[in-house]
Amino acid sequence: MSNDTAGALNPVANIGALRLKSYRKGATDVCEYPDSGKFGVGTHLGELAFRFIGRAEDSRDHWDGEPDAQD
Numbered sequence: 001m002s003n004d005t006a007g008a009l010n011p012v013a014n015i016g017a018l019r020l021k022s023y024r025k026g027a028t029d030v031c032e033y034p035d036s037g038k039f040g041v042g043t044h045l046g047e048l049a050f051r052f053i054g055r056a057e058d059s060r061d062h063w064d065g066e067p068d069a070q071d
Contacts, residue, residue: 016035042051063069
């Protein structure tokens, strides 16, 4: 994933045995890394830049930590 907040794209190379999946919409990137079971999400909006790389088991429920969440 590119982390260049100026809007320029960085090259992506797939050196793994499995097909690389990548999606970009506007300033948002979503990538799947099948060889390691990870995914990456990033946005590049100047000061609001955000990047997260994780695995599906790292997922949280939408209401996790919300004060009004129902059990």
